Amino acid sequence: MTLVYPVQSLAAHPPRLSPAYKSTVKRSPSKPLIPMRHTLSELTGPVYGHETVRANDHDLTVHGKGEPIGERIIVHGHVLDEDGRGVPNTLVELWQANSCGRYVHVVDQHPAPLDPNFTGAGRAQTDAQGYYRFVTIKPGAYPWGNHHNAWRPAHIHFSVFGHSFVSRLVTQMYFPGDPLFPFDPIFNSVTDEKARNRMISSFDLENTKPDWALCYRFNIVLRGRNATPMENS
Amino acid sequence: MPQTKPDGITPSQTVGPYFAYGLTPGGKYDWNDAFNNNLVTPDTSGERIRVEGTVFDGDGVPVPDCMLEIWQADAQGRFSDPQDKRALPNTSFKGFGRIGTDARGGYAFDTIKPGVVPDPDGKPQAPHIVLAVFARGMLLHNYSRIYFDGEAANAADPVLALVPAERRSTLIATRQPGSGNPVYRFDVHLQGDNETVFFDV
Numbered sequence: 353m354t355l356v357y358p359v360q361s362l363a364a365h366p367p368r369l370s371p372a373y374k375s376t377v378k379r380s381p382s383k384p385l386i387p388m389r390h391t392l393s394e395l396t397g398p399v400y401g402h403e404t405v406r407a408n409d410h411d412l413t414v415h416g417k418g419e420p421i422g423e424r425i426i427v428h429g430h431v432l433d434e435d436g437r438g439v440p441n442t443l444v445e446l447w448q449a450n451s452c453g454r455y456v457h458v459v460d461q462h463p464a465p466l467d468p469n470f471t472g473a474g475r476a477q478t479d480a481q482g483y484y485r486f487v488t489i490k491p492g493a494y495p496w497g498n499h500h501n502a503w504r505p506a507h508i509h510f511s512v513f514g515h516s517f518v519s520r521l522v523t524q525m526y527f528p529g530d531p532l533f534p535f536d537p538i539f540n541s542v543t544d545e546k547a548r549n550r551m552i553s554s555f556d557l558e559n560t561k562p563d564w565a566l567c568y569r570f571n572i573v574l575r576g577r578n579a580t581p582m583e584n585s
Numbered sequence: 586m587p588q589t590k591p592d593g594i595t596p597s598q599t600v601g602p603y604f605a606y607g608l609t610p611g612g613k614y615d616w617n618d619a620f621n622n623n624l625v626t627p628d629t630s631g632e633r634i635r636v637e638g639t640v641f642d643g644d645g646v647p648v649p650d651c652m653l654e655i656w657q658a659d660a661q662g663r664f665s666d667p668q669d670k671r672a673l674p675n676t677s678f679k680g681f682g683r684i685g686t687d688a689r690g691g692y693a694f695d696t697i698k699p700g701v702v703p704d705p706d707g708k709p710q711a712p713h714i715v716l717a718v719f720a721r722g723m724l725l726h727n728y729s730r731i732y733f734d735g736e737a738a739n740a741a742d743p744v745l746a747l748v749p750a751e752r753r754s755t756l757i758a759t760r761q762p763g764s765g766n767p768v769y770r771f772d773v774h775l776q777g778d779n780e781t782v783f784f785d786v
Contacts, residue, residue: 359785364593366724373599375722378643379775383752385727385785388744391704393715393730394786396666398656398681404619415615436590445619447607456614457603459650473607473616509601511608515668517656517715518786522726524598541724542596550595573591 356390357518357575361434364550366541373537374498390518397516400443400477409475412446412488416469422451422489426559426567427525430482431512434576438482444572445511446474446486453492453506462494487565493532505532505539514574525570526552597725602650604719609652609685622684624657624696626677631660631697633766636714636731636758639690642722643776647690651720653773655682655694655731657713662700698733698767704743711738711745718773718783727783731771732757748782755781 368380408414413424427446431439449455449472452464456471472491476484493503507524514520526539533539542548553568560567606614611621625633636655640648657680658664663671665680684692701709714731732739734757739745745753758769774781 361594362785364595365597368723368725368727370724373722373724375599376724377722378646379648379720379722381727381780381783382643382776383780383782385783386747387785388747389705390786391710391744392664392669392702393656393658393710393713394728396656396664396668398620398679399666400619432591434591434594443619445607447604449603455603456606458613460603471606471615473610473614475619509598509604509607511600517717518728520654520717520726521595521597522600522719523595524601538598538724541598547593547596550591550593551598571591571595573594575594 356395356578357516358578359387361575364542364544364547366543370537370541373541394518395516397513397519404443405475405477410484410486412470412472412474412486415471418469420450420467420470420489422467422470424487424565425490426485426487426561426565427508427553427570428483428485428559428567429569429571431478431484431514431572431574432482433515433574437576438478438480439514439574440478440480440482442478442482443513444476444478444484446476446488446508448472448488448508449491449494451489451492453494464492464494490527498537502535503532505530505536510572512572512574515577519574521572521574523551523572527568528552528555599721599724600652600719602721604652605685609683611685620681620683622682622692622694624678624680624682624694628676629659629678629697630676631700633695634698635693635695635766635768636771637691637693637768638770638772640686640692640718640720640773641690641775645777647686648720648775649686649688649690651686651690651718653684653686653692654717654719655696656680656715657696657699658702660697660700662702701738708743709738711736711742713742713744718775720775723775727775728786729773729781729783730756733769734759752782755779
C-alpha cells in the first residue's frame with residue numbers, strides 16, 4: 353500500500369468547534385488532534401455486496417402502501433474523487449425529513465404531520481462510473497432550538513464510504529436559492545464560500561421527467577489518493 | 586461524467602440528531618440495517634470479544650445521539666478489502682460495524698480480536714480497531730483507535746508512540762473481570778481532561 357490521502361484536502365471541512373452551532377461547544381475536541389501516517393487500517397475500507405442495496409431502496413416514494421405527499425424529485429449525480437474520477441460501487445445512504453419538515457425519528461417533536469407513506473431513508477450503490485440516483489420527495493424546512501426562530505434550510509443527509517475509511521463522508525445536500533442559507537449556522541460552519549457551494553445541488557432541467565418529477569444534481573467529491581509514496585509523506 | 590476537475594472535496598456536515606431511522610434503525614423503524622454491531626459470522630476464526638463503553642461530552646454528560654463505526658482486520662491481520670494486497674480473508678468476516686448510542690450513551694460491539702497489521706514501513710502494529718465517532722454537534726467525525734490492555738505489542742506500537750504518554754490510556758480498552766468471552770471497556774470522551782485521543786488522518 354503506497355498511496356496516501358493528502359490531509360490538506362480536509363481544509364474544506366468546517367472547524368469542529370463552530371460556536372454559532374451551539375451543540376459543538378461541548379462536543380468538539382479541546383486538545384490537538386495527533387497527526388499520523390496512514391497505515392493499512394486507514395487506507396482500506398468496508399466493501400459491500402449487492403445484497404446491501406435492494407431493488408427499490410433508491411426510490412423513497414414506493415416504500416409505503418401509497419404515494420407520499422410532496423413534490424416528487426430525482427436526486428442524482430456522481431461520487432467523485434478530487435481528480436474527478438468516479439468512485440465506483442460505493443454505498444450512498446440518504447435520510448431526510450418529509451415534505452412538511454418532519455422526521456420519523458422518535459425525538460422529533462416538530463408539530464408538523466408525519467406521512468404514513470414516507471419514512472425518508474434510502475440507499476444506493478454507485479455504478480462503474482460512480483453514478484447514483486434516488487427518487488424522493490423534496491423535504492421541508494423545520495425549526496430547531498439553536499437560537500430564536502431558527503429554521504434549518506431544506507436538506508437531505510448523505511452518508512458515503514468511498515475507497516477507504518479515511519474517505520468516509522457524512523454531509524448534507526441543500527437546494528439552490530434557499531432563503532434560509534444566511535441564517536443557518538450549520539451551513540455556514542463551512543467558512544469558504546466555494547466549499548459551501550459544493551453542498552448545494554443544482555437544478556437539472558435536462559433530467560426532469562415531464563409531468564412527473566423535477567430533478568436536482570448533486571456531485572459528491574471525496575478525498576482522492578495521490579501517487580506520493582508513503583515513505584515521502 | 587462532469588467535465589471539469591472538482592475544486593475541492595464536499596465539506597462534512599453533522600449527522601444530526603435524527604440519523605437513527607436511516608443509519609441505525611435496529612428494528613425500531615421501518616427500514617432494514619445495512620450494518621449492525623455484531624461483526625461475528627459463523628465461520629469467523631479468532632477470539633470472540635465484546636467492546637463496550639459510554640460516550641461523554643465535555644461536561645461528562647452521556648451522549649445519547651452518537652453513532653460509532655469500527656473497521657478492523659480479521660484475526661490474521663487481513664482486511665476484507667481487495668486493496669489489502671496480502672492474502673485475503675477466506676471467511677465472511679467483513680470487519681465493519683456500526684451502532685447508535687442508547688439513551689444512556691452506551692454502546693457495544695461483538696467482534697473478534699484483530700490480528701497484527703503492518704505499518705507503512707512493514708513494522709507490526711499492535712492489535713487495534715479503527716473508530717469513527719459521529720454525533721449531533723459534531724460537524725466532522727473524529728477518528729480514534731481502540732487498543733487492548735495487556736498487549737505486550739502496545740509498547741512498540743508506532744502510532745501509540747506518537748501519543749503523549751499521559752494520554753495513551755485513553756486509547757486502551759480495559760479488560761473487564763468475568764468469565765466467558767472477554768469484555769473490554771472503551772469509553773469515549775469527546776472533550777475535556779480525559780479527552781480521548783483523536784487523530785488527524
